[in-house]
Amino acid sequence: MENTIPSTIVTEVKKQPLLSGVILLFLAAMILANIGGSMYDPLLPLYLRELKADVPQIGLFFTLSQIVPLLLQILGGWLSDSIGRLRAIAIGSVFGMFVFIPLILATTWQWLLIGLALGAVARSLVGPSFDAFIAEHSSEENRAKMFGVTQAIFMIVSVVGPPLGGYLAGTYGFKGMLMVAAVLYILATIIRVGMAREAAKGEKSQPNKLSFDSLKSNLSSMFGLVFAGGLITWIMITDGARDLAFSLSMNFMPIFLQDIGNMSMTQIGWMNSLFGLSVMLMTIPGGWLSDKFSERAVISVGMFLIGSSLLLFVATPANLTWLYFTGWAIAGAGVGMMMPAYQSLISKAVPQELRGTAFGLFSTSLGIISLPGPWIGAQLWERYTPGTPFIITGVIAMLSIIPIMLKFRLPDKPKQETT
Numbered sequence: 001m002e003n004t005i006p007s008t009i010v011t012e013v014k015k016q017p018l019l020s021g022v023i024l025l026f027l028a029a030m031i032l033a034n035i036g037g038s039m040y041d042p043l044l045p046l047y048l049r050e051l052k053a054d055v056p057q058i059g060l061f062f063t064l065s066q067i068v069p070l071l072l073q074i075l076g077g078w079l080s081d082s083i084g085r086l087r088a089i090a091i092g093s094v095f096g097m098f099v100f101i102p103l104i105l106a107t108t109w110q111w112l113l114i115g116l117a118l119g120a121v122a123r124s125l126v127g128p129s130f131d132a133f134i135a136e137h138s139s140e141e142n143r144a145k146m147f148g149v150t151q152a153i154f155m156i157v158s159v160v161g162p163p164l165g166g167y168l169a170g171t172y173g174f175k176g177m178l179m180v181a182a183v184l185y186i187l188a189t190i191i192r193v194g195m196a197r198e199a200a201k202g203e204k205s206q207p208n209k210l211s212f213d214s215l216k217s218n219l220s221s222m223f224g225l226v227f228a229g230g231l232i233t234w235i236m237i238t239d240g241a242r243d244l245a246f247s248l249s250m251n252f253m254p255i256f257l258q259d260i261g262n263m264s265m266t267q268i269g270w271m272n273s274l275f276g277l278s279v280m281l282m283t284i285p286g287g288w289l290s291d292k293f294s295e296r297a298v299i300s301v302g303m304f305l306i307g308s309s310l311l312l313f314v315a316t317p318a319n320l321t322w323l324y325f326t327g328w329a330i331a332g333a334g335v336g337m338m339m340p341a342y343q344s345l346i347s348k349a350v351p352q353e354l355r356g357t358a359f360g361l362f363s364t365s366l367g368i369i370s371l372p373g374p375w376i377g378a379q380l381w382e383r384y385t386p387g388t389p390f391i392i393t394g395v396i397a398m399l400s401i402i403p404i405m406l407k408f409r410l411p412d413k414p415k416q417e418t419t
Contacts, residue, residue, distance in 0.1 A: 019149065023137055025195065026086075027153050030130065033093065033188035034154070036181030038161025039168070040103070042272045044112075045254045046265065047174045051109040055255065059378025061109060062251045065116040066371050076124030077132075085133040090196035092125030093189040100182035104175050135347035143347060144295065147340035148287020155283065155336070158276020166269020221351075231349050234407035235342075238400050242303075245396035247373025248380065249310070249389035256386055262318050271328050278332025279339070286337035287344070295341040296408035300401045302341070305334030310394030314387035348410055 019027075040047070048058050080088040095118055102115040131147075138146035168177035227233065257263045257271070290298045309331035316323040377389040 020137065022195075023134075023150065025191065026133065027150060029188045029191040029195070030154055031156050031188075032191070033096070033126075033185050034157040035161045035164070036184040036188075038157045038272075038276070039165030039177055039181045040174070042162050042268065043165055043169055043174070043254060043265065045251060046258065046268075047169075048109045048112065049255070050174060051106060051112070053109040055252070055381055056375075056378045057109065058251065058255070059374040059376075059381075061113065062247075062374035063371060064113060065120075066374075072120055072124035076126075077128035079125060080129040080132060084196075084199060085129040085136070086192070086196040086199040088125045088129045089133075090189075090192045092122040092129075093185075093192045096122030096126075097182070097186055097189055100178055100185070104178045104182070131343050131347070135343070142291060144287040144290035144340045144344035145284075146287070147343040148283040148285070148290075151283040151287075151336075151339050151343075152280050155276050155280035158279060159273050162272030162276065163266070163269040166266045166272075169269075170265045231345070231408065231410060234403060235346065235349075238403050238407075241396060242400050244373050245393045248377035249393045251374050252377060252381060252386070252389065256390070257324065260318060260386055261316070261321065261324055263321060263324070267321065271325055274325055275328045275332035275335075278329045279336035282333045282336030283340055287340035289337070290341040290344055295345040295410075296404055298341040299338050299345075299408065300404050302334040302336075302338035303397050303401050303404065305337070306331050307394045307397035309334065310390050310397070314390045314394075345408065345410070 045058050048061060053061060076088065076092070079091075099115050099119045099122065102111050102118070106112050106115070134147060134150050135143065165177055165181070168180055254268050257268050258265075263271070286298055286302070309327045312327040312330070313324065316327060380388045380392070
């Protein structure tokens with residue numbers, strides 16, 4: 001039979017591991033770098049308060065901190081498409097090492113803006129490259145599963161980082177904790193630069209020429225997809241509304257827990273760790289369910305869990321700490337289900353050569369929409385109640401399920417003719 005595939009080849013294909021050695025080393029470097037970030041990110045509002053910032057100033061800080069990423073995300077994605085994923089990540093990591101200098105030396109909260117601006121350069125190169133790199137090391141049939149498995153491994157950072165950061169900050173102060181985070185990030189940068197150097201020796205290592213025409217071409221293709229009225233358009237609309245809603249409240253979460261929930265810094269760290277563990281446990285099922293059923297169904301379930309958890313969060317009395325933990329675990333499960341589904345959906349909806357630009361464009365466009373969110377959230381906190389921003393976030397998350405179920409559909413593939 002001419003179309004029969006030899007059994008030896010079938011066996012070799014079946015034995016091919018989902019995670020190659022390159023992917024595992026890539027994830028190891030990502031974990032080291034992001035453990036450092038997850039040590040201080042959840043506690044950053046409390047560090048701002050220690051540096052004498054009040055709630056409106058904290059809202060202003062997070063609004064201002066989003067401006068630099070808006071200018072860089074698309075450029076970072078385009079550079080990733082042009083010079084290669086590993087090169088872009090290595091360059092971003094070098095910038096990332098300098099983030100810790102103003103964070104550690106800061107004497108006023110305004111100094112932290114410099115650190116976050118440098119961090120934006122790093123994230124604009126690393127973020128789009130991470131998703132594109134994973135997509136390129138998977139087939140379309142197991143794309144969501146691949147994202148689920150890699151995200152599950154990556155989420156170690158959210159399990160280990162927050163409690164470690166809470167303990168170090170509570171014991172040695174924020175500056176002592178930031179020094180430890182800096183050492184971890186430097187180790188990750190060494191690995192990333194080494195991987196980029198190895199990649200440069202490969203046959204297909206020659207980067208595309210960087211030019212304005214190349215950037216213009218990539219952006220024209222992406223904006224064509226955005227304004228075509230199809231899947232990409234609806235992802236942009238619904239995610240924009242969701243991102244604005246989340247920016248109203250998430251930056252104030254540690255302050256809410258400390259002031260309203262009467263929780264210590266260590267407890268806040270452990271609660272964020274539980275969130276990370278929930279995300280980790282649900283990314284693989286989320287990826288498997290997305291491949292088996294549909295991304296839009298999994299995203300809708302995730303949105304329902306997040307919306308429910310935030311409404312539970314606000315209704316929890318201060319003395320029921322375990323209920324805060326429960327609500328945040330439910331939110332983590334929702335995020336864990338959604339992550340691989342979103343990444344898979346976007347990677348399938350755009351051509352391979354535009355994936356870096358696509359992930360960068362999504363980050364930029366959503367950031368523009370959510371830019372005033374922290375400032376608006378601070379006003380809601382001050383003028384109404386601390387729970388008001390969280391209630392609005394939860395309601396919008398629930399309502400977003402309607403357009404997700406109706407519009408998040410991949411176009412049908414043309415049927416292949418058989419001869």
